[in-house]
Structure formats: C-alpha cells, structure tokens
Amino acid sequence: MSVEVYYDDDADLGLIQGKKVAVIGYGSQGHAHALSLRDSGVDVVIGLPTGSKSRVKAEEQGLRVVTPAEAAAEADVIMLLAPDTVQRTLYAESIAPHLAPGKALFFGHGFNIRYDLIKPPAEVDVAMVAPKGPGHLVRRQYVDGKGVPCLVAVEQDASGSAFALALSYAKGIGGTRAGAIRTTFTEETETDLFGEQAVLCGGAAALVQTGFEVLTEAGYAPEIAYFECLHELKLIVDLMYEGGIARMRYSVSDTAEYGDLSRGPRVVDARVKEEMRKILSEIQSGEFAREWIAEDDAGRPNFAKWRAEGAAHPIEETGRKLRGMMSWVDRPITETA
Numbered sequence: 001m002s003v004e005v006y007y008d009d010d011a012d013l014g015l016i017q018g019k020k021v022a023v024i025g026y027g028s029q030g031h032a033h034a035l036s037l038r039d040s041g042v043d044v045v046i047g048l049p050t051g052s053k054s055r056v057k058a059e060e061q062g063l064r065v066v067t068p069a070e071a072a073a074e075a076d077v078i079m080l081l082a083p084d085t086v087q088r089t090l091y092a093e094s095i096a097p098h099l100a101p102g103k104a105l106f107f108g109h110g111f112n113i114r115y116d117l118i119k120p121p122a123e124v125d126v127a128m129v130a131p132k133g134p135g136h137l138v139r140r141q142y143v144d145g146k147g148v149p150c151l152v153a154v155e156q157d158a159s160g161s162a163f164a165l166a167l168s169y170a171k172g173i174g175g176t177r178a179g180a181i182r183t184t185f186t187e188e189t190e191t192d193l194f195g196e197q198a199v200l201c202g203g204a205a206a207l208v209q210t211g212f213e214v215l216t217e218a219g220y221a222p223e224i225a226y227f228e229c230l231h232e233l234k235l236i237v238d239l240m241y242e243g244g245i246a247r248m249r250y251s252v253s254d255t256a257e258y259g260d261l262s263r264g265p266r267v268v269d270a271r272v273k274e275e276m277r278k279i280l281s282e283i284q285s286g287e288f289a290r291e292w293i294a295e296d297d298a299g300r301p302n303f304a305k306w307r308a309e310g311a312a313h314p315i316e317e318t319g320r321k322l323r324g325m326m327s328w329v330d331r332p333i334t335e336t337a
C-alpha cells in the first residue's frame with residue numbers, strides 16, 4: 001500500500017487515557033467520539049452552549065456537560081466537533097483563550113485549518129482524527145467491537161508526540177480496529193469535499209433524482225421508478241462495498257453488465273469528468289470554502305431554498321409511501337442514536 005496504516009497494536013491507548021478530553025459538540029460525530037472514548041476509559045467532558053438542544057441528550061447518556069469555554073479550560077485535548085461553519089467563531093470566543101503549551105487541539109475534518117479560518121498558536125499540538133463514515137456508524141461499529149477506518153493527520157507537533165496522541169485517540173473510538181491511515185489536513189479536506197460533492201452526496205443524489213425524473217416523465221409509475229433508481233441502489237452499492245465494482249458486475253446479470261459497460265460512460269461522460277475537475281479546482285483554490293462561509297454568514301438563503309426544493313422532489317413522497325411497506329428500512333430522517 002502507498003499509505004501508512006496503523007492498527008490497534010501500533011497505538012497506545014494509555015496516552016489518551018492519561019488526558020482529559022473535551023468534545024465540543026454532540027451531534028453525529030461528537031456523540032460517537034464522546035461515548036466511545038468514555039467506554040475506552042477516557043475522562044471526557046462535553047462542551048455545549050447553554051441553549052444547545054444537544055445538552056439533554058449528552059446528559060441523558062451519562063456525560064458531564066459544561067460550556068465550550070469551561071470544557072476547553074479544563075481539558076488537555078480539545079476535539080472540535082461543532083459544525084464547520086461555527087468552528088471559527090467558537091474557537092475565537094471560547095477555545096483560543098484557554099489554549100496553553102502542552103494542550104492539543106483536535107479536529108474531525110480539516111476545513112478550518114486548511115482554509116486558515118483557525119490559526120492555533122505554535123505551542124499547541126494540532127491534529128485530526130477523521131472517521132471515514134457517519135458518526136452513528138462510528139458508534140455502532142465501536143459497540144459491536146469493530147471500527148470505522150479513520151484518517152489521522154498532524155498539522156502542528158509542538159509536543160513531539162502529536163501523532164502518537166492522535167493514534168491513541170483513534171484507538172479510543174475504534175478507528176485502529178479497522179485501520180488508521182496517515183494523511184495531511186490538506187489531503188483529507190480536499191478529498192473529503194470532493195467526494196461528498198461530486199460522488200457520494202451531490203453526484204449520487206443528482207443521478208438518482210434525474211433517473212427518477214426521466215422514467216416518470218416518460219409515463220412510468222413513480223413507485224417502479226423509485227425501486228429502479230433509489231431502492232436498488234443500496235443493493236448495488238453493497239456489492240461494490242463488499243468486493244469492488246468487479247464484485248457487483250460478477251453478481252448482476254450479463255444483460256445488466258453489458259448495459260453498464262456500454263451505457264454508463266455515456267451518462268458520466270467527458271463533460272461530467274471536466275465538471276468534476278472544475279469542482280476539484282474550486283476546492284483547491286478555496287473558492288468553495290469562501291462561497292460556503294459567505295452563504296452561512298448571509299443566513300444560508302440558497303442552502304435553505306435548495307434544501308426545500310430537494311425535500312419537495314416527488315421522489316421523496318413516493319419513497320415515504322413505499323418505505324411504509326418496508327418495516328425494516330422505515331427510519332426517520334432525523335434519527336440520531
């Protein structure tokens with residue numbers, strides 16, 4: 001492998017067990033990190049604003065909750081798991097005043113460091129432990145004795161042991177059970193943004209919606225279109241997940257495979273690839289980050305409009321009805337733990 005991968009035997013859990021960890025934020029990632037660290041024998045405190053909706057949940061799950069400033073003041077390791085857009089203000093107001101030599105500032109995604117929105121002082125360690133999966137899966141895997149692979153990176157090594165500490169943290173959330181890959185803040189941030197925009201979230205959602213539109217506009221039943229363009233996608237992705245695209249092609253019929261090989265490249269053609277390159281260059285230049293921060297500062301007008309349009313797409317109503325027939329997949333959108 002061209003990357004360095006670290007497993008449980010390479011990580012010393014004792015390092016993070018010897019520190020007090022403040023997990024700032026208790027959402028998708030925050031709850032998974034905090035509960036798993038606690039179950040790994042780490043002293044954890046949660047930092048949330050007094051009015052935060054997440055406070056009750058963290059307290060119900062047996063964790064001590066204080067304000068972000070109080071948590072930062074008492075902790076040795078401060079893990080920022082508040083939304084990326086909130087982090088720069090949160091850092092300036094509540095974290096920076098409590099940083100001191102010997103402390104470490106950790107991130108679950110490199111956005112704020114990569115785009116210079118947070119500039120920590122030179123005497124603290126700055127590292128990242130970024131699970132490559134949603135927080136609820138991170139927690140579920142940990143509870144099952146497994147783990148989600150994660151990326152580990154060091155931006156600033158003031159102590160000389162920042163990487164070992166980050167690896168120890170990764171072990172505490174189950175990451176080294178599956179494997180922790182060493183990377184940089186730049187590589188993690190740029191590839192994460194590209195993946196979610198062009199392929200995983202943006203690309204996949206647009207592909208599914210467009211396929212559904214083509215079938216229903218041609219007069220086919222929305223229910224049938226839903227099965228063909230959304231429901232079965234999971235079955236196909238599961239096969240890719242288990243054994244790559246080759247495994248999926250082995251498992252589907254020859255008719256499907258011939259259609260895939262001959263038609264797929266017409267859907268995702270040279271123009272789409274060129275657009276993906278453009279998206280990557282907007283990420284690399286910082287154009288996307290500037291646009292997103294400005295959108296957030298302006299109260300997210302486009303975000304709200306596009307989110308509402310997506311929620312009103314006919315595929316959602318069809319899906320709600322059909323999932324009502326499938327007890328095993330009917331999960332509320334906002335399910336958290």
Ligand SMILES: NC(=O)C1=CN([C@@H]2O[C@H](COP(=O)(O)OP(=O)(O)OC[C@H]3O[C@@H](n4cnc5c(N)ncnc54)[C@H](OP(=O)(O)O)[C@@H]3O)[C@@H](O)[C@H]2O)C=CC1
Binds near residue numbers: 027052054086090135
């Ligand atoms: N979602 C994921 O699975 C992944 C996320 N990441 C990264 O992890 C980080 C966290 O993302 P995610 O878990 O999705 O976030 P969520 O939106 O799920 O949760 C954010 C949490 O932060 C809290 N919060 C909001 N404002 C503040 C504040 N000012 N101070 C302290 N806490 C605050 C929220 O509380 P409230 O309830 O009050 O809103 C909530 O508990 C981001 O850097 C993200 O890029 C990385 C990999 C995957």
Ligand SMILES: CC[C@](O)(C(C)=O)C(=O)O
Binds near residue numbers: 132135195196201
């Ligand atoms: C794919 C989306 C993600 O990057 C993730 C779960 O890894 C995110 O930012 O939520």
Ligand SMILES: [Mg+2]
Binds near residue numbers: 132133192196
């Ligand atoms: Mg990601």
Ligand SMILES: [Mg+2]
Binds near residue numbers: 193
């Ligand atoms: Mg992401």
